[in-house]
Amino acid sequence: MESAAVHGLTFRDATDADVDTLVALIESAYRGDSSRVGWTTEADILQGQRTDPQGVLSVIKAPDSRLLTVERDGTVVACCQLERRDTHAYFGMFAVSPALQGSGLGKVIIAEAERQVRESWGAREMHMTVISARDDLIAWYERRGYRRTGHMTPFPYGDERFGIPQRDDLQFELLVKELA
Structure with missing residues (x-):
C-alpha cells in the first residue's frame, strides 16, 4: 500500500532496510530499562528479547502481512503488524x-490500522492477543472498543525468542473488535 499522512504522521509498509530500526524500537518499548520510560513495558514479567531481525523480516516478507511503519519528521516512532x-x-x-x-499517538495509529484493513482487505474484525496479566494494556484496548473473549493460548515457555518469563502464569488472551 502507498504511504498515507495522518495527524502529522506518515504510514508506510516496512522494507528490509527498516529491520534494525524496527527491532530497536520494539525492544525499547517492551524490554529493559528504556521501556520503563513508557507504560507498555513488560520488563517486570519478561526479560530477554521481544523480537529479533529474523522475526521482523518474516513479518515484512510473509504473504498477506504488512509491518506498518509510522514516521514523524522522517524518524520511525511506531510500528504494528497487520495480517489478513x-x-x-x-x-x-x-x-x-x-x-x-x-x-x-497509539490511539491514532490503531485507528489508522483499523481503517486500512477494513478498506484494503474488507476485514470485518480486528483480532489481537495480549498477555492476560497486562490489565492496564487490556483496559487501554477495551477503551478503543476491543472486547475480551476469555479465549486463552499458552505462552511459549522455553522459547527464548519470545523472552525469558519472570513468572509461571503467563498466557495470551484473544481480544476482538468489530470493524463495521
Whole structure:
C-alpha cells in the first residue's frame, strides 16, 4: 500500500532496510530499562528479547502481512503488524517509542490500522492477543472498543525468542473488535 499522512504522521509498509530500526524500537518499548520510560513495558514479567531481525523480516516478507511503519519528521516512532486472516485481520507487534507513549499517538495509529484493513482487505474484525496479566494494556484496548473473549493460548515457555518469563502464569488472551 502507498504511504498515507495522518495527524502529522506518515504510514508506510516496512522494507528490509527498516529491520534494525524496527527491532530497536520494539525492544525499547517492551524490554529493559528504556521501556520503563513508557507504560507498555513488560520488563517486570519478561526479560530477554521481544523480537529479533529474523522475526521482523518474516513479518515484512510473509504473504498477506504488512509491518506498518509510522514516521514523524522522517524518524520511525511506531510500528504494528497487520495480517489478513480470512474475514478478519490480526494486529500485533505494536510498538510506540517510549518517550512518546501517553501522548495519544497509539490511539491514532490503531485507528489508522483499523481503517486500512477494513478498506484494503474488507476485514470485518480486528483480532489481537495480549498477555492476560497486562490489565492496564487490556483496559487501554477495551477503551478503543476491543472486547475480551476469555479465549486463552499458552505462552511459549522455553522459547527464548519470545523472552525469558519472570513468572509461571503467563498466557495470551484473544481480544476482538468489530470493524463495521
